[in-house]
Amino acid sequence: MKLLLVVSWIRVLCVVVCLWSTMASEDVHVGAIFSLDTINGRVSKFAMEAAVADINSDPSILGGRTLSLQIHDSNYSGFLSIMGALQFMKTDIVAIIGPQSSVMAPVLSHLANELHVPLLSFTALDPTLSPIQYPYFFQTAPNDLFQMTAIAEMVSYYGWAQVIAIYTDEEQSRNGITALGDKLTERRCKISYKAVLPPDIRPRGMMNLVVQELVKVKMMESRVLVVNTLSAYGPIILRAAKLLGMLEDGYVWIATAWLPTILDSRPLPDIFDMAQGLITLRPHTPDSQRKKEFTARWNQLSKGAIGLNVYGLYAYDTVWLLARAIKAFLKEGNNISFSNDPALTAIGGGSMNLSALSIFDGGNQLVQTIEETNMTGLTGPIWYDSNRFLVNPSFDVINIVGNQMRQIGYWSNYSGLSVVAPEILRSRPQNRSSASQKLYSVVWPGGAKKKPRGWVFPRDGRKLRIGVPRRVSFQEFVSEDKHTRGAHGYVIDIFLAAVKLLPYAVPCEFIFFGDGHQNPSYTDLVTRITTGEFDAAVGDIAIVANRMRIVDYTQPFTDSGLVVVAPVKKLSSSHWSFWRPFTPHMWAVTAAFFVIVGVVIWILEHRLNDEFRGPPRKQLITILWFSFSTLFFAHRENTVSTLGRMVLVIWLFVVLIIQSSYTASLTSFLTVQHLSFSIKGIDTLITSAEPIGFQRGSFAEDYLNEELNIPKSRLKPLNSPEEYADALLKRRVAAVVDERPYVDLFLSNYCQFAIAGQEFTKGSWGFAFKRDSPLAIDMSTALLELSESGSLQNITATWLKNRSECITQSAVNDSDQLKPDNFIGLFFICGIACAVALVTYFGLMIYQFYRN
Template identity: 65%
Template structure:
């Protein structure tokens, strides 16, 4: 009997289990116990190493709080692309075959352009805090989200720094890939808005393929050019190679200016201590670092970092962005569940129809909740390690800002901040967000900078190029007034007062100015000054020295120096030294002049007496009284 009851109970339990599986299989599949997220990075890079540790920390923190995903676990699977675009693509396909709801990455903008097309078709959001190419438009790539400030703002910051220091031209050195190339295009546009420009663009092979010979060839060209302000937009391996070669060429000495994009700040933050030769080669450069406001959560995470990373690498801001990105996905998935959404995938009929191929394309399926998850991500409103995390209508993070860092002998020092709200300042941007924006030039400030060569005085930013031609200075070959300027007969020598003034000015220049004088005119008649000035405006000559009057018509086409001779008619008179006394005012009048003046007084008085005598009682009386009235 007990055996029979046991069998009946087993059959009953088995029947209930079968019924449960038949009734609730779909619900179990739609609410999986594990939420899969992929991550594609080159884990041999600085940002790759930092991101790996930070994402793992975020995963553990999320899974330790059952309220985030309702008891489900978040699983962040890592794929090492190892600098290979092909491996990045393979990793994305693998993730999309395994019901992945979102992918963090890719690390490079080159692959972001490619994988975004795949994400658009399969509705799997891509979130990247390192692929910050300004050309990744949300209109073209709606499923790609940048979770760190777009490089557009970094280029605006550099342009405003160039304008702040008063430089008109810069040279751009960059790796020839999508992100760095588009960044320089953006920089060119922003410099043009401030009446500055890029005078030369030096392209290097994409990181990390640049060789020393590639860098040496480009820097040798730059060394011969006029501008001494160099903007370096690349990644860490190529960037450090550029500084190493520049140091060997003497391009980290007095007179040069180097502005590096955020890659250099990641090296400073995550590589400690720097090799002595590396620290020496970057000394005096300026760089940017994404600004993250101070907070207790941030300080707590920084205090945990050594334990999380086992001291293998230092924390930089992109580690904070990596941590926040994982949390953004977790919160968006939680909201998806709260909204009644599910994690389900459906087959793409277009892929199923591709039969007769060895590729298993049918394994790729469309994430049904992808659009809603993307919407939840874009509408994120949270406070993370990087501060307030929100997106504006253009899908840029609000309040992008950067620290401005100066590399010095002892490491680095912060000289200011840049924010899209207030521009350059020496106070943290978050203290200014509550105030009205003030971008006037008088409100832009930075602390003092130690430039290459240990200089504290702002470099001029340009020199006369070693490979440049001489200045073509035209001088009028006059017939008259040869004391001002003249050509010595039978020679190319010029002389005169104007030439002496020009030579004196040249001697005051702190650098060599090559020039040559070119006579204008046949020497038999005075040349046309209007024609001479017109040739300067047309670029035939670079300048002119001579007795050229400053008149309105000429000022419309060329610029003049301050006049050093006044023209016009003058009176020349001898100078006598005469002592001064109270009666000095009478000296201009001679005795004859005094007599004529007195006679006029009497005549005028007599005429008035004749006219008034008959009708005016004031002019009557004794002769004495009438004489007094006349006077």
């Protein structure tokens, strides 16, 4: 019996050993789809084969299994890529590395989704390939979204506002440029033009199309050009640009990772010659001993056929990532097995034999295992975040100088632009401040060391069209010369002086806007910039919110808040001038407090002090005399009670302040000429029902109506200073609301009017340009230089100062007379002191009454 049991166990053990030996000897099949005639195709083939050899040389990786790699050459053909994938699906493939191009990634991803076969690519880096839509697709190199973010941050770092995107019309390049546009917008920059080239520009005759598109680019304003394409097409674009002289001084070229791919693998002198001064990006891979060793044996692996580029490192790591995921997959007890797809079986095989395609039963588990894999490869740490992006994406920023790729810094999503390696910065606290963003100096195209300004005037032969208001009033600011038909005036002189300070010529022509019979609408003038009728507007143009939304303004060159102008009458000295310092209310309150304090002192003193006793008539006279004599500190009666002395001291302090204020105000009224208004300022103007004048074409009309809710029926347009004066004198309007510079000029000739109240808005004038126009920034800098040098003040003095024929006048408002509000604190303290003294006094009396 025991013998039979031992024999049975031996048979079971033999079966298990046989099964294990069979499983251990099975191959794990992996496919790869690449165009082997391309740089990345050839580099990837050598790198993947090296990775497979290294994995198979270590039995501990796959537990004795052999990793078998089958490479399919798609030969630039999408159709052949699909056929290769279908062939792989018939041969029990557990994963596919590829495709090389993002064009085929969505198609093959749908196939992978159906058959549960993971798809890993280190070159199809289209930002739109979402793991939600394609759950079996993995990008094993940094997504192009991060490369576009790096370019956007460089554009912002150098202060350029616009770029021109040049790209071939295939998925990865096109979607990358879309992502770049989004990232530029976040930094208040934009793509001003997209130069779209055919998907394949290699065939004969396509060069002419490239040249034609670059001719359009050359005629445009922006000189910052971003080229996003494949490595096979990039040199063709550079060759066309060199033919047109677009690789010279003044241009900025930024190339995506296609350029280092070429120069690392095939450092041809003609490519270096065309790429002089270009800035390019290359995925950053930290230095390590493994990387050095792999680089050292590359010539042996490739037999000197091609140089190693960064995508060769990613190809090697992708195979290792897949191998480690398969190891974890098998370690968890999963088996590599396949089953028929019911949907394809129902269709029937037909001539394509679709029924032979099988589903990888463990595909979903392998996908999860890949997501959870954490390893360090030749390219650095490799694992995925929650969005299935590789963690710590970073790039080398490279400047092509001579026959070298000179590194000028790094970019990473953690630290932005820096000259310190990203892996070092990640060990420090994050700092994305503008001061921390830094790159080394650049040698630009043409050998220039100075940063190009990034734009020029469009080379279409026309001058800058500048709209100028044709004013019929206040022509000192801007007007049309009757003889030369040119523009002149205060604003024009400032504009021309600023233009002279620019480091380049600005060919421009002034085009007058308006019919010459009345002042034009300045909002309409600014709107013409957005329609393309004008490139800019120069004049006495107020900077207001609704205009700021459609144009860019320069730095303000003068202040121009709104003020109220009203008729005045002079207040001369009279026999009753002493009443003026106080308002009637103030006189009444002061007199009342004199009486109240006298009564309080009497209450506190008359039981203890004989001077506050006597017949009622005498006591009343004593109260009045004592209180009013404190005005001159001439009271004769002594206070003996503590509470009375406390009240008296506080009251004498109040009297001192009131007396000093009255004296100062009366002195002002008697020595300075004053004016009296029926309108005291904007507040009384709003509450009145009288009509209000404004300058036709000014923003004052909209402000009064929309912001202050004054009905339009009360607003009366006026065209000239003469109309101002006539309307005010004849009472057709109660006041005129206009900007301060116009009012100052108006009052220099009309002395019977003055400014009532204070300036109730803060505004300024500036020159208007198209949105995102770089000229607006340069003009702002020039205006600041004018101001700092004193030239702006000299121009202002020439046109606007020393014109007044009227004596400087001072306006008297309600606020010039002293009111109870000015002394409410003092009166409050005095009142509290009186109340406390009385409460204390009566409290003591009641206490003594009950005690006795």
